[in-house]
Amino acid sequence: MITFKGIEVKYGDFVAIKDLDLTIKEGEFFSFLGPSGSGKTTVLRALTGLSRPSQGTIMVADNDITHKSIEKRQIGIVFQSYALFPTMNVYENIAYGLKVRKMSRQAIQKTVYEIVDKIDLSREQLQKKVSELSGGQQQRVAIARALVTKPKILCLDEPLSNLDAKLRHKLRTELKMLQRDFGITTIYVTHDQEEALTLSDRIAVFDEGNLQQVGTPREIYQEPATEFVANFIGEVNKVSGNAFLSMVDATIDIDTNRDVYMMINDIDVQHSDNAIPITGIIDDIEYFGFYIKYALKTNNNEIIKFITFLDAQRAITFERGAQATVYIQPNRVKQYSV
Ligand SMILES: Nc1ncnc2c1ncn2[C@@H]1O[C@H](COP(=O)(O)OP(=O)(O)O)[C@@H](O)[C@H]1O
Ligand SMILES: [Mg+2]
Numbered sequence: 001m002i003t004f005k006g007i008e009v010k011y012g013d014f015v016a017i018k019d020l021d022l023t024i025k026e027g028e029f030f031s032f033l034g035p036s037g038s039g040k041t042t043v044l045r046a047l048t049g050l051s052r053p054s055q056g057t058i059m060v061a062d063n064d065i066t067h068k069s070i071e072k073r074q075i076g077i078v079f080q081s082y083a084l085f086p087t088m089n090v091y092e093n094i095a096y097g098l099k100v101r102k103m104s105r106q107a108i109q110k111t112v113y114e115i116v117d118k119i120d121l122s123r124e125q126l127q128k129k130v131s132e133l134s135g136g137q138q139q140r141v142a143i144a145r146a147l148v149t150k151p152k153i154l155c156l157d158e159p160l161s162n163l164d165a166k167l168r169h170k171l172r173t174e175l176k177m178l179q180r181d182f183g184i185t186t187i188y189v190t191h192d193q194e195e196a197l198t199l200s201d202r203i204a205v206f207d208e209g210n211l212q213q214v215g216t217p218r219e220i221y222q223e224p225a226t227e228f229v230a231n232f233i234g235e236v237n238k239v240s241g242n243a244f245l246s247m248v249d250a251t252i253d254i255d256t257n258r259d260v261y262m263m264i265n266d267i268d269v270q271h272s273d274n275a276i277p278i279t280g281i282i283d284d285i286e287y288f289g290f291y292i293k294y295a296l297k298t299n300n301n302e303i304i305k306f307i308t309f310l311d312a313q314r315a316i317t318f319e320r321g322a323q324a325t326v327y328i329q330p331n332r333v334k335q336y337s338v
Pocket of ligand 1: 014037040
């Protein structure tokens, strides 16, 4: 278990991380999600020992590591830029951390081969220079190098963002499987919502050095805790208070001076008591494999998006141009105070 308690990190006078309290569980795949400059890397640097917090403590299990040296923390790190040793071949790059530990030649070879087999690099590639490898292969080497010393925690800072979309998807799936295999507590930094939602057990969302929300992908997606999270995750419907009142056929207590946010999916498509009906015409349909995204044009010409999952039991589908009603639970209509 990793615990950040009252962590503040400064660059000169600039406070990059403010009073962070956060707990990451053993074996969890945990993501730091937020826009560029929100402080994700700064938190990771404090955890790995690359920078020192000005306040607070970081605990790993029962050990206070706030001021421990990097070497003593047993943390593997992979950065966006592969940061491999360019003059060494692939084998030497992966073996480096073991050599430093003065492991025997045979033990090093055995350990390197074990890891290489797991991460889909071939034995032939081991003798190549790192510059002869593709970006994806180089990033695999970086991951192997981080894992070979059997760290307790693996930190990945935007490890896939230099790769093209197809490779990014492939490596993302591999990473998730690797993490399951090793059961290693993993912290994954990304600015990509979809990446965080698909990979993570839980996500921490950051904005301007402040932790906005911690939750499972489903919680973050369906119940964004702040206006920032609602906007950042996307897919959320945002209408003005007045527009909302004129599209619903019910008396409902909302503040017309503030925007209304709604995440609508198939739990809102079937009629239920106390629900708020919104009626319109299906204006557009997008198919995404296991779900369908609909755009509903309301009687006051707002576009409301909602999704239905294509699970066979209760698949509800609509035709384009058909009249449709969604029934939103009142607690899923959110207004955030500023
Ligand atoms: N070495 C540094 N010196 C001064 N400011 C920095 C330094 N590193 C990061 N910052 C600032 O701290 C904030 C958080 O940066 P960072 O943790 O790198 O964000 P992220 O990883 O989310 O993109 C940003 O405003 C950034 O400009
Ligand atoms: Mg960063």
